[in-house]
Amino acid sequence: MLYIGLMSGTSIDAIDAVLVDFSNEVPQIIATHSHAWSLETRQQLLQISQSNQAVFPSTIAHLDQIVAETFADAVHALLNKTNYKSQQIQAIGSHGQTLWHQPPRCSGLNCRPFTWQIGDPNIIAQRTEITTVADFRRRDLAVGGQGAPLVPAFHADLFQNAQNTQIILNIGGIANITVLPANSKQILGFDTGCGNGLLDAWILEQLGVKMDFNGDWAKQGRVDKNLLEKLLADPYFNLPFPKSTGRDYFNLNWLKQHLNKESPVDVQATLVELTVHSISRSIQPFDPKRVLVCGGGVHNALIMQKLNEVLQIPVISTAEVGVDPDWIEASCFAWLAKQTLERKTGNLPSVTGAKQDVILGGVYYA
Ligand SMILES: Nc1ncnc2c1ncn2[C@@H]1O[C@H](COP(=O)(O)OP(=O)(O)O)[C@@H](O)[C@H]1O
């Protein structure tokens, strides 16, 4: 029951690789590895995934291969940390790297919905000699769903308890919530909007560093109420769920449409406030007893402090209930691979808006 999950999210910060044992009721993480992108590949991915400019098909075809090769390298590095051989692994679940996510009911002219993850699974299966399951999102789209978020079913598996309504909040480049209601099987979930993505992009452009460690830079700025209001007025935040979004929407171009002459540090402070307010507004109607936080944003002390202040209920890391917040999403893709091989469905129509639940992904045998 050993599965590997491979995930690289909208932050494109690193490839998360995790080896999970599903033999017991509680999934057990055996090994983890965070695999760096080469600067060049990361730069290319960032550029293509946020500007709708012409790109040669050959550029994307090559990138599809390079992403797959890097994912396969991540698997080798992960297994090298253990005594396991590829023959002992049931399967890899590979999310791939999203180039563009344009779900149903998006705005804009050219609005036929699609979602597009690259990282050729043929290459991953061949290089690792492990059966690879990939392309999870498009089957949900094919039955009318958003293709995202896919993690709520796994959150339910990990955290649902019948006594209290809980929210699982994943703060990646984009933030998403899972609502686990007490006494109900009806799980809800959606993308609340920007998470760390804009914070990363703005500090990179202004100071040339990859992230605002602990929110230290934002702490030095003042929240610009005017700007905050303009940003929060974006229609996405008021859309009813199901809804999902990506870096192709919430990016520097989006931010710059709203900027006037604010000082860079105040913009950073305001972006933290935007993340916090868009998340809390999404959470409040469900009246949960607590919020469990995972994803990289859990390490941003400023975001965590402000969420606690605004929501006035415990907002804590999943680490406090024994689950490492940095590996949940990658573990989810290991779990989804297992679901697929066992011919079980992986999407939740109540979350994605799909017409039915379906078996997700394609299988590339070793
Ligand atoms: N100590 C920290 N302080 C502030 N932000 C952090 C810290 N650690 C991680 N992050 C943020 O988390 C992001 C990565 O989160 P992750 O969950 O991997 O997102 P994604 O799923 O989009 O890849 C980083 O880009 C960074 O913005």
Ligand SMILES: [Mg+2]
């Ligand atoms: Mg990441």
